[in-house]
Amino acid sequence: MPRPGAFGSNTYTSSCPVLAQAQRQHLLVLFYRTNTHASFSLADLASYLLTNGPRKVYSASRRVRVIHNRTIIVDTTKAMHVWEHDAYPQFYFPLSELKNCSKRDTQLVRSDGVARAAVVEVTIPSRNGIKETKTDRVIRFTDDKSLGALSGLVRLEFGAMDQWLEEDVPVYVHPKDPFKRIDILPSSRPVEVRVAGKTVAKATSSVHLHETGLPTRYYISAGAVDPTVLRKSSLITKCPYKGDAEYYDVVVDGKQHHDLVWYYRLPTHESAGIAGLLCFYNEKVDILVDGQLLERPQTHFG
CATH class of the missing domain: 2.170.150.40 (Domain of unknown function (DUF427))
Structure with missing residues (x-):
């Protein structure tokens, strides 16, 4: 007891x-x-x-x-x-x-x-x-x-x-944590994404999503991503703060990187600012923001 x-x-x-x-x-x-x-x-x-x-x-x-x-x-x-x-x-x-x-x-x-x-x-x-x-x-x-x-x-x-x-x-997926929040901030800083050393995305602006306890996520327009590297994945995940995420695999030099990119077709009201934008796992790719290479974060998604 x-x-x-x-x-x-x-x-x-x-x-x-x-x-x-x-x-x-x-x-x-x-x-x-x-x-x-x-x-x-x-x-x-x-x-x-x-x-x-x-x-x-x-x-x-x-x-x-x-x-x-x-x-x-x-x-x-x-x-x-x-x-x-x-x-x-x-x-x-x-x-x-x-x-x-x-x-x-x-x-x-x-x-x-x-x-x-x-x-x-x-x-x-x-x-x-x-x-x-x-x-x-x-x-x-x-x-x-x-x-x-x-x-x-x-x-x-x-x-x-x-x-x-x-x-x-x-209430979607599970009750939300009252001590957790999401901030969605549009940014004019350019973002570049590299997979296995190859640039697969370049955006002149982005939307930064800050979620308590997680790395900053960089959402960019679909038009900024090389469409030839994307392959539709069957994976769908659910988040009470953002909604249903759909995924893409990324193919570079013949190698398929599974579920590397996600997007929210119809996000929740609080996350409406990322609707239709694509995001790469920081843990698995190289991301440059305003020309500066970011350190890959260590999370359970890595």
Whole structure:
């Protein structure tokens, strides 16, 4: 069980740096080793949080709604951002905010021999021709003061629900991090891109996208890129801050560099300034801005 008050300061960090790093890696492996929301154990996650606590907890201070099977099962202004790992938060909320459904514990999760959490099956009853539906991708924490900020909260698996809304705006991919932002700055500085020593793009201006925790990305017009090197890729990735990204491979001297370029055909409102522009991975190509060669950043995209 976490020490009393471990979550009360809104932040939990192990006093041992090695242990703290191991904790983070454990959760990252748990969440990212597969791509399906049903592929990891909610009981393991609950047990981990009971033992180690979340990384951080912060009031969402907005109206959050959850819709499943055409039924609003949560409509609350009491949601919390809970960081289970360092990458981004999830929405948690008081169990009392779960409406229009029935709840049944399917697996108790114990800490120090005491049941302090449970995996829950939620049933939305049939109505007006809509068939009954069930989901067991739910965790609840008991109303136990020793759990600090987690006390009495419930977690609905984001991908298992049909739709989430912040105020009247759909939540895309996962909840946004309130401490992360994007700045989009048009620039008259020229940009040149080289792949395997060959210049494949030259632009007299660009759009610089600054995203918290990531390298600056340089977006340029499609006309500034040599079209003979581009090959359409089947890859599509999703970002809650920017939208759906489509990709190109780049072929230079007979060698195909996979998924090296991306663009957003219909970006989110906040990222409208990069619509249709192309961007190269700084980590994998040489980029010159105003004639100066940039150092390749070291990230997990490299």
